[in-house]
Amino acid sequence: MIKELEYHAAHDLKEALELAEQFGPRKRFLSGGTDMTVRLKEGLVKEDIIVDLSHVAELRFVREESGVVHVGAGATHADLSASPIVRQHGLALALAASRVGGPQIRNMGTIGGNVANASPAGDTIPALIVLDAVVSITSRTGTREVPIIDFFTGPGRSVLAAEELVTEFHFPATGPGELSAFGKLGARQAMTISTANVAFYFRIGGDRRIVEARIAFGSVAPTVVRAHKTEQMFCQLPPLLSWDAIRGAAQMAWKEVAPIDDLRATAVYRKEAVVGLLAEAAYEALASCWHER
Numbered sequence: 001m002i003k004e005l006e007y008h009a010a011h012d013l014k015e016a017l018e019l020a021e022q023f024g025p026r027k028r029f030l031s032g033g034t035d036m037t038v039r040l041k042e043g044l045v046k047e048d049i050i051v052d053l054s055h056v057a058e059l060r061f062v063r064e065e066s067g068v069v070h071v072g073a074g075a076t077h078a079d080l081s082a083s084p085i086v087r088q089h090g091l092a093l094a095l096a097a098s099r100v101g102g103p104q105i106r107n108m109g110t111i112g113g114n115v116a117n118a119s120p121a122g123d124t125i126p127a128l129i130v131l132d133a134v135v136s137i138t139s140r141t142g143t144r145e146v147p148i149i150d151f152f153t154g155p156g157r158s159v160l161a162a163e164e165l166v167t168e169f170h171f172p173a174t175g176p177g178e179l180s181a182f183g184k185l186g187a188r189q190a191m192t193i194s195t196a197n198v199a200f201y202f203r204i205g206g207d208r209r210i211v212e213a214r215i216a217f218g219s220v221a222p223t224v225v226r227a228h229k230t231e232q233m234f235c236q237l238p239p240l241l242s243w244d245a246i247r248g249a250a251q252m253a254w255k256e257v258a259p260i261d262d263l264r265a266t267a268v269y270r271k272e273a274v275v276g277l278l279a280e281a282a283y284e285a286l287a288s289c290w291h292e293r
């Protein structure tokens with residue numbers, strides 16, 4: 001049974017910030033509620049006040065301005081996967097959003113809730129990391145900007161203070177010669193939490209070499225991690241589309257990630273999974289990029 005709670009619906013951002021300040025650590029936000037309803041049913045919510053953000057229209061947007069993509073915390077996974085802006089200028093994020101849960105979860109669940117959860121399995125997180133996203137965190141006193149990689153302090157923990165909420169994510173729009181993608185492995189094809197996931201961003205030089213790489217893995221550590229050594233391997237690849245070379249570069253991930261055994265998979269399985277996921281997604285993305293050139 002769900003415990004009795006005090007409920008407040010914020011109708012705009014100003015009201016949300018006032019409620020956040022008024023109730024501080026006694027309150028918990030609810031956006032799409034896909035995660036919160038499960039937690040409430042399981043008695044995992046210690047706060048006794050709910051502040052509902054789902055009516056705050058100012059948080060639900062996707063726009064591109066002067067080469068920067070801005071995504072509101074209230075944008076749903078369905079919004080992101082269907083957005084022509086995100087598909088064109090941050091494909092990894094559109095692909096990640098399209099792989100979250102099933103249609104019901106994607107219609108309700110928001111990117112703000114996915115990131116604020118701070119789960120190492122959150123699918124949008126590696127995509128935001130490789131796109132070099134910044135999180136806008138707002139309270140009644142103003143907004144601070146935190147690079148997404150610095151947002152997480154542990155599993156389920158972040159730098160968010162009680163009176164703050166996530167309002168926006170923004171990242172440089174990818175353009176010609178830049179590609180990004182996302183891959184995920186779970187117990188099933190759909191409706192499944194990631195056993196392992198990967199996102200990457202590559203900038204391709206005129207000679208078809210990768211001149212810049214960012215790679216991030218989820219579900220292999222207490223927080224989503226960047227794989228700097230694997231990135232270096234990709235930057236050393238010859239300008240040939242070779243499965244063996246790409247698989248060889250991806251193999252570095254085996255050494256670089258340090259997952260644990262848990263209910264969903266063993267550590268060794270996860271290591272194999274990240275290598276395979278990265279190699280396949282990278283080969284496919286590079287093949288289509290070179291084909292277009």
Ligand SMILES: Cc1cc2nc3c(=O)[nH]c(=O)nc-3n(C[C@H](O)[C@H](O)[C@H](O)COP(=O)(O)OP(=O)(O)OC[C@H]3O[C@@H](n4cnc5c(N)ncnc54)[C@H](O)[C@@H]3O)c2cc1C
Binds near residue numbers: 031053099109114
């Ligand atoms: C059946 C099922 C399948 C799922 N599959 C996946 C999956 O494949 N991949 C995946 O990544 N996740 C999955 N999830 C988890 C969840 O649906 C997503 O993380 C979703 O994006 C959460 O967003 P929400 O808006 O529903 O968050 P809510 O449930 O409303 O909130 C989640 C947390 O975020 C906080 N919060 C929400 N918005 C803000 C904000 N703007 N500022 C500060 N804090 C905020 C809330 O206080 C709460 O602590 C699944 C969940 C279920 C029930």
